[in-house]
Amino acid sequence: xxxxxxxxxxxxxxxxxxxxxxxxxxxxxxxxxxxxxxxxxxxxxxxxxxxxxxxxxxxxxxxxxxxxxxxxxxxxxxxxxxxxxxxxxxxxxxxxxxxxxxxxxxxxxxxxxxxxxxxxxxxxxxxxxxxxxxxxxxxxxxxxxxxxxxxxxxxxxxxxxxxxxxxxxxxxxxxxxxxxxxxxxxxxxxxxxxxxxxxxxxxxxxxxxxxxxxxxxxxxxxxxxxxxxxxxxxxxxxxxxxxxxxxxxxxxxxxxxxxxxxxxxxxxxxxxxxxxxxxxxxx
Amino acid sequence: xxxxxxxxxxxxxxxxxxxxxxxxxxxxxxxxxxxxxxxxxxxxxxxxxxxxxxxxxxxxxxxxxxxxxxxxxxxxxxxxxxxxxxxxxxxxxxxxxxxxxxxxxxxxxxxxxxxxxxxxxxxxxxxxxxxxxxxxxxxxxxxxxxxxxxxxxxxxxxxxxxxxxxxxxxxxxxxxxxxxxxxxxxxxxxxxxxxxxxxxxxxxxxxxxxxxxxxxxxxxxxxxxxxxxxxxxxxxxxxxxxxxxxxxxxxxxxxxxxxxxxxxxxxxxxxxxxxxxxxxxxxxxxxxxxxxxxxxxxxxxxxxxxxxxxxxxxxxxxxxxxxxxxxxxxxxxxxxxxxxxxxxxxxxxxxxxxxxxxxxxxxx
Numbered sequence: 001x002x003x004x005x006x007x008x009x010x011x012x013x014x015x016x017x018x019x020x021x022x023x024x025x026x027x028x029x030x031x032x033x034x035x036x037x038x039x040x041x042x043x044x045x046x047x048x049x050x051x052x053x054x055x056x057x058x059x060x061x062x063x064x065x066x067x068x069x070x071x072x073x074x075x076x077x078x079x080x081x082x083x084x085x086x087x088x089x090x091x092x093x094x095x096x097x098x099x100x101x102x103x104x105x106x107x108x109x110x111x112x113x114x115x116x117x118x119x120x121x122x123x124x125x126x127x128x129x130x131x132x133x134x135x136x137x138x139x140x141x142x143x144x145x146x147x148x149x150x151x152x153x154x155x156x157x158x159x160x161x162x163x164x165x166x167x168x169x170x171x172x173x174x175x176x177x178x179x180x181x182x183x184x185x186x187x188x189x190x191x192x193x194x195x196x197x198x199x200x201x202x203x204x205x206x207x208x209x210x211x212x213x214x215x216x217x218x219x220x221x222x223x224x225x226x227x228x229x230x231x232x233x234x235x236x237x238x239x240x241x242x243x244x245x246x247x248x249x250x251x252x253x254x255x256x257x258x259x260x261x262x263x264x265x266x267x268x269x270x271x272x273x274x275x276x277x278x279x280x281x282x283x
Numbered sequence: 284x285x286x287x288x289x290x291x292x293x294x295x296x297x298x299x300x301x302x303x304x305x306x307x308x309x310x311x312x313x314x315x316x317x318x319x320x321x322x323x324x325x326x327x328x329x330x331x332x333x334x335x336x337x338x339x340x341x342x343x344x345x346x347x348x349x350x351x352x353x354x355x356x357x358x359x360x361x362x363x364x365x366x367x368x369x370x371x372x373x374x375x376x377x378x379x380x381x382x383x384x385x386x387x388x389x390x391x392x393x394x395x396x397x398x399x400x401x402x403x404x405x406x407x408x409x410x411x412x413x414x415x416x417x418x419x420x421x422x423x424x425x426x427x428x429x430x431x432x433x434x435x436x437x438x439x440x441x442x443x444x445x446x447x448x449x450x451x452x453x454x455x456x457x458x459x460x461x462x463x464x465x466x467x468x469x470x471x472x473x474x475x476x477x478x479x480x481x482x483x484x485x486x487x488x489x490x491x492x493x494x495x496x497x498x499x500x501x502x503x504x505x506x507x508x509x510x511x512x513x514x515x516x517x518x519x520x521x522x523x524x525x526x527x528x529x530x531x532x533x534x535x536x537x538x539x540x541x542x543x544x545x546x547x548x549x550x551x552x553x554x555x556x557x558x559x560x561x562x563x564x565x566x567x568x569x570x571x572x573x574x575x576x577x578x579x580x581x582x583x584x585x586x587x588x589x590x591x592x593x594x595x596x597x598x599x600x601x602x603x604x605x606x607x608x609x610x611x612x613x614x615x616x617x618x619x620x621x622x623x624x625x626x627x628x629x630x631x632x633x634x635x636x637x638x639x640x641x642x643x644x645x646x647x
Contacts, residue, residue: 174369177336182430183357183386192382196373 034252035063042248063249064257072227073254076235081261083145083231084213087152091209094153095160096202100190102161103168104176114165121158128154129222136223147223148231152213159212160205167201168194203269211262232258285347285437285470286312287333292342294328294494302328304494306342310438310472315464317473317485320517325494326474327442333472334440335359346437357386362431363440366447368423370415370430376402377411380430387434401429404463421452428460432467439471445480457483478518482506490514512644515567515637521601523637524573526566526609530559536583539566539638543607547583549633556638556647564647567637570601573613573629580630586611590625604629 034042036059044051067073101107102114132151141147171194179189195202220234227239236254240247287310294303303325310316318326331337333344335356343350351359362383371379377398384394402408405425415423424444431439444460445453461484464471475481481488482502490497490505490513498510502518509515515523528539528546537553537560539546546566548556556564576585588604588611595617602613602621613629621627638647 172367172369174365174367175371177334177356178363178365178369178430179371179382179386180336181334181356181359181361181363182383182434184382185357188386193371197371199373 031252031256034248035256036060037249038062039249063253066247066250067253067257071239071250072230072235073232073257075228076230076232077257077261079145079229080214080231080233080258083148083152084210086145087149087156087213088206088209090149091153091156091160092202092206094157095205095209096164096195096198098157098161099164100168100194103165104173114162117158117161121155121162125155125218129218132219133222142223143225143229145229148213148216148219151219151223152216156209156212160209163205163208164198164201167198171197207265207269210265214258214262286310286314286345287438287470287472288343288345289329289333290343290345292329292332292344293340294325294332294337295340302494303332306491306494306496308489308496308499310470313468313470315461315471315473315484315486317475317481317488318491319475319478319481319485319488320491320497322476323493324491326476326489326491328494329491330440330442330472330474333438334361334363360437361440362434362436362438363442364427364431364444366443368415368427368447370423370426372415374414375411376407376413376415376418376426376429379415379426380433383430383434397433397435398429401433404432404466405429420448421456424448424456428463432463432469435469437470439469441471441473443475444473446475446477453480460484479520482518488518490517492517508646509637510646512565512567512639512646515639515646519569521570521612521614523567523569524609524611525639526568526611527563527641528566529563530556530561532560538583539564541566541607541609543609544586545583546586546631546636547581548638549636552636552638552647559640559647563641565639565641565644567639568611568631569635570612570614572632572635573611573615574632575615575619576628576630581633584633585628585630588627588629590621590623590627593621593623602627 033054033056037056038058038060039062041052041056041058046053098117102110102117132154136142136147136151141150175193175197176189179193180186184192215233216231217233220231221238224230224234227235230238232254236251236258240251240254289306289308289310292303292306293301295301306325306329318329320326328337332339333346335351335354339352343352345351346359346361371382374382380398380401381394384397389397398411399408402411405428407422407425407429410418410422410426415426418426424447427444441460445456448456457480464484473480473484475484482505485502487499487501488505489499492513498505498514505514505518509518512525516525526539526541528541530548531538531540536547537556539548586606588606590602590604591610592603594601594603597617599614599617600619600621602615604611604613604627611629615621639645640647
């Protein structure tokens, strides 16, 4: 806590905190209020007598119903869920093994390899999608979920590998040495000792990977074309913005419903997630 | 039960750091051998080579009659206790202790019996269901010991197991370790940087410095007849006083001369040092072998000093004194009344004088 006069506490602590929370939460509030606001209120001009942008007296589920009845939103949710889960599992599996190898096995060029993997993470997706599109076409994967399941790991694996590498390095080496003296092979020591201890790190990497693939936009936009194959971010923006007409109600409803799974995942694992980011294994 | 032979073992890291140099010694069956030395002296590396956690650059390590150079740690039949305990944080105390037995596919009933026996020996029966994070430092230490003893290994390896405990607990655990060894009789190698631990625990002690074994011997042997200046200074607290002197023969006596004092060496020592007359040397005397000079002390063993600091310890008084350029620490009777800047006359116990070659630092 900040010590000293009350005004100090307000100026350096409370006011910045309130501003920060406001900036973070206002978009969500706007999203929610727009979702439940009838079209008549949404398109009312700002100088109208009964203009009230921050509240509605006539909440409606029309936009949500529209989403499910007039678009393939349910289908998009399933697509996104399937793609995010499978690519997260693939990336987590590779990332955990690679992170362990880079952190613990002393092989030549381990350091250089680690850096190289990190560098691949830095290549912008906006450039990488061009050669990847060529590959996707050659393998005839275009417009299938596999186009994304196989390309998302290009940025998820480096990410998971680095996060897990840091986490494994923070686990005392003695734990593993002790297990090996106790009679465990390297593999058993990893399975019985290191992985259980690393669960918070694995969960954090998983949550991040899931969120990244859930929200991914460019690859999904480029590699998928038919409406039934789309993911939520692409589907909502491509089907609900027609020309220069924005269907604000359904758009915001889609955004709201699309962010719910991520919010659920976070809230379930938030404890583990925080301890995973801050590291620290205590004996 | 087994002996451990370390034969001419070397460890070189990355081709240039020579961490352990030609270590050659035997740990006898049922012996408690302590490796002691300042940090970076190679003692832990040597222990880790015995454990199989570090590869040996050259030489052989035998446990019993088996050369274990290439054996993985799990096949060496050893147990190790680490400085940070290395308890598995996600397992209960019971499972921590049972892990090694489970890995070796012991019967469930046998595992249960062994864990409970070990827990009884260490007084941790009531903690078996707890997780390591719910234990105090001393309790964790006991669990780490328990994990080692349930396996009934041929050799125990201890890597500074007491250094994370507070001073009082350390003394207590030291006594318990000693009793435990007495009871189990397992060969043990114990690494520490604390010379008191080394002196109190070890059947024999290995003093190492810069990867080289300086001396191997029983604790009192190291204390009474140190092989060189390093061992003399490392063993004993407060540390031995060293005075840089020049040896000169006069009137049939060999004198150790330095600014501010000169000491006539007793006959036996003078005989051994005869060849060094005219050469520089280091004179060593332990603080407890200095006392306030009385009428009976021969003048050639006395020196005039000025008291700089008086440390009252209750059971004794430690005096930091100075004779010209040379500092002498003396531990004297607690009844003595002495103040800073007093001038005193100290006498040396002639049988307890040590002399070291100035160049090789070896004891004369």
